[in-house]
Amino acid sequence: MAESPAKALRRILASPGVHLGPSCFNALSAKLVERAGFDYCFTSGFSISAARLCLPDVALISYGEMLDQGHQIIQAVSIPIIADGDNGYGNAMNVKRTIRDAIRAGYAGIFLEDQVSPKACGHTRGRKVVPRDEAVMRIKAAIDARKESGSDIFIIARTDSRQAISFEESLWRSQAFADVGADALLIDAIASREEMKAFCEIAPSVPKMANLLEGGGKTPMLSPAELEDIGFKIAAYPLSLMAVSIRAMQNALTGLKRGQIPSNGTIPSFEEIKDIVGFNSYYEEEERYATSTDQVSAQNGTIIKSGNK
Secondary structure (H helix, E strand, C coil), rough: CCHHHHHHHHHHHHHHCCCEEEECCCHHHHHHHHHCCCCCCCCCHHHHHHHCCCCCCCCCHHHHHHHHHHHHHHHHCCCEEECCCCCCCHHHHHHHHHHHHHHCCCCCEEEEEECCCCCCCCCCCCCECHHHHHHHHHHHHHHHHHHHHHHHHCEEEEEHHHHHHCCHHHHHHHHHHHCCCCEEEECCCCCHHHHHHHHCCCCCCCCCEEECCCCCCCCCCHHHHHHHHHHEEEEEECCCHHHHHHHHHHHHHHHHCCCCCCCCCCCCHHHHHHHCHHHHHHHHHHCCCCCEEEEECCCCEEEEEECCC
8 A cells, every 4th residue: 555645754754864845836846846856845835825826925815725736736746745734724623624625635744823814924024823722722623633534644833923922932832732732843933043942842752843934034044954953853945946936037037138048057958847847757658558550750749640541
């Protein structure tokens, strides 16, 4: 029997070291993560909202749109994918539906936060969190939905209370999330190496995740070795792929406006692009269904009927 995505993710995270996870935003970026040799991948709500709608990550993108994007990403790759579950899209009952749909979609894991609705993006202003009891009940509901579904989806409990209230509050909530069964913990926008050390000292048996926002986030950008030394098990890089894509497109457009086509050294060849998006695999599979009367012209792609004149 094939290994489930959740079981594969649990096996990966149980192995030694800190595990680095880039964040994708569509099927193509997920495929590139897989081809680069990463064992698993996150989705980024920020990047999906930007790529799909060109809108900020402030709950303007809908649950259905996020789920649809997830379907496309999961179908494109074989590595485990961890979903950005935002705040579960409502109360504890909404969280249960979010978990059930994530399981059906084929996600290996999901992280859920304790923000109010509408939510705000991590590391940005205006974040507010729900009361303690509601935050804990959301994670309990997620655990219950997993049990009721007979799944082992990996649940990461995230608190945004570091910015919204205090670091002490974020530690209390993280411990409470661990107590109700969260598989891993995340304090978003944790602000110093000292805070990171204190975070890793609570609930020592529960893995800790660092959300390392590139380009100016609040969390120190420590190396993988430094993260492992402090006690982190998971490291997410939410904006690398989106950020470099934006800059690359801006540079290409600036050049094209001047009549300058991107040079061969700065872009993949057409053959590379075709391979990445699956042309070669398609051609190989297509040959399995070729008939004796159909011959495909390698030069122009037209169909030549050898049996008909």
